[in-house]
Amino acid sequence: xxxxxxxxxxxxxxxxxxxxxxxxxxxxxxxxxxxxxxxxxxxxxxxxxxxxxxxxxxxxxxxxxxxxxxxxxxxxxxxxxxxxxxxxxxxxxxxxxxxxxxxxxxxxxxxxxxxxxxxxxxxxxxxxxxxxxxxxxxxxxxxxxxxxxxxxxxxxxxxxxxxxxxxxxxxxxxxxxxxxxxxxxxxxxxxxxxxxxxxxxxxxxxxxxxxxxxxxxxxxxxxxxxxxxxxxxxxxxxxxxxxxxxxxxxxxxxxxxxxxxxxxxxxxxxxxxxxxxxxxxxxxxxxxxxx
Numbered sequence: 001x002x003x004x005x006x007x008x009x010x011x012x013x014x015x016x017x018x019x020x021x022x023x024x025x026x027x028x029x030x031x032x033x034x035x036x037x038x039x040x041x042x043x044x045x046x047x048x049x050x051x052x053x054x055x056x057x058x059x060x061x062x063x064x065x066x067x068x069x070x071x072x073x074x075x076x077x078x079x080x081x082x083x084x085x086x087x088x089x090x091x092x093x094x095x096x097x098x099x100x101x102x103x104x105x106x107x108x109x110x111x112x113x114x115x116x117x118x119x120x121x122x123x124x125x126x127x128x129x130x131x132x133x134x135x136x137x138x139x140x141x142x143x144x145x146x147x148x149x150x151x152x153x154x155x156x157x158x159x160x161x162x163x164x165x166x167x168x169x170x171x172x173x174x175x176x177x178x179x180x181x182x183x184x185x186x187x188x189x190x191x192x193x194x195x196x197x198x199x200x201x202x203x204x205x206x207x208x209x210x211x212x213x214x215x216x217x218x219x220x221x222x223x224x225x226x227x228x229x230x231x232x233x234x235x236x237x238x239x240x241x242x243x244x245x246x247x248x249x250x251x252x253x254x255x256x257x258x259x260x261x262x263x264x265x266x267x268x269x270x271x272x273x274x275x276x277x278x279x280x281x282x283x284x285x286x287x288x289x290x291x
Contacts, residue, residue: 004183006032015058017050020215022205022222023097023124024050025179027059030122030201033189036061038091039082041075043105044068045097046131046207047124069104071096072112075119091193093120098139099129102160109200113169116197123162123200126207134210138162141230142277143270145262146210154265158277166200167236174200175235180223181245188235188244195237204231212261224256229282234289241288253278 010031017024023046031038040063042048048065051057066074075094082090094112096105101123109121128146129135136146138160149155166174173195177185185203192199206221208214213221225231226245230253233245253275257263266274 005029005186008032010034010036010060012058012060014052015050016052017046018207018209018215020206020208020213020218021046021050022126022179022207022218023047025182025218026122026124026185026203026205027095029179029182029185030189030203031059031061033186034061034091034093034120034193037089038093039063039078040093040095041066041071041078043071043096043100044131045100046126047095047097049131068100070108071100071105072108072117072119072121075121076112076115076117079117079119091120092118093122095122095124097130098123098125098127099135099137101125102138102162106165109166110169113166113171113198113200116171118196118198120192120199120201123202124205125202126205126210127159128207128210130207130210141274143257143263143266143274145212145265151265161281163202163236167239169198170239171200172197173235173237175202175244176231176233177201177203178222178226178231178233178245179203179205180219180226181233184233184244210262212264213259217259221256221259224251224259227251228253228256229278230256232282232285234285241285243285243289250282 011028038061042065071094075092079092127139128137134146135148140155141159144155173192175188206218227247229250234243
C-alpha cells in the first residue's frame with residue numbers, strides 16, 4: 001500500500017511529550033508538509049518542554065523560544081530578518097497552544113494578521129493551559145472541568161470563536177484541522193505554502209492528562225470531535241468557506257464526552273446544553289459553506 005504522507009521525519013524520538021500527546025502528532029504531521037527550510041518560534045507552552053532541554057532538540061529545524069504573549073510578533077520579526085538576509089523563501093512559523101493564542105497572545109496574533117505578515121501561525125488546541133497545570137483558557141469548552149473550574153464550578157462560558165476573530169481580519173488563508181485526519185492537514189499546508197501573507201492553522205490536539213482520557217484514545221477523540229460537529233474541519237481562502245472533512249450524519253456529542261473524565265460530572269441536561277451549543281454553531285457554519 002502506497003503511503004499517503006511522506007516518509008521523511010523531521011521530528012525525532014526521545015522528545016518529552018506525554019503518552020498520546022496530540023500536540024506531538026500535530027507537529028510531526030505538519031513538518032512533513034513544511035519541510036527542512038522552516039523555522040519555528042515557541043512561546044511558553046507544552047512544546048517548550050516537548051522539544052527538550054537546551055542544547056538538545058527533537059526537531060531538525062531551527063527554533064526560538066520567546067515570551068508567552070509574543071508568538072506572532074516574533075515570527076514576523078524573524079521573517080523580516082530572513083528577508084533582509086535574502087532568504088525570503090524560508091517558511092517562518094509561530095507555534096503556540098490555545099492559552100498563548102486565544103488569550104495571552106491574541107493581541108500579537110491580531111497585529112500580524114492585520115499587517116498580513118507572511119508567516120504561518122499554528123494553534124495546537126488542547127483546550128486549557130496544560131503545561132502549567134490544566135487551568136481553563138478561552139478555548140476551554142462549556143461544561144469542562146479544569147483545576148480553575150472544578151466540578152462544582154465547571155466552566156459556564158462557551159469556547160471563544162477564535163476562527164471567526166481571525167476571519168474578521170480577512171487573511172489570505174486559514175483552516176481548521178484535526179490530528180485524526182493527517183492527509184487533510186498535509187494538503188492544506190502544501191497549499192498554504194504557496195500563498196503569500198498571513199496563514200492561520202487551528203489544529204485540535206487532545207491532551208490525555210488534561211482531558212482525563214486514555215492515551216490510546218487520542219486519535220479517536222480527535223475524530224469524534226469532527227464527527228459530532230464539536231470541531232468542524234474547513235478552510236477559508238479569500239473569504240470563501242469550504243468544508244474539507246464532511247460529516248453528513250453527525251454523531252451525538254455524548255459519544256465524545258463520555259470518553260473524557262473532564263466531563264464526567266455533567267448531568268443529562270448539561271449534555272443537552274452542549275448539544276444545543278454545538279448544533280447552533282454548526283448551523284451557522286453550514287450557511288457559510290453553502291454561501
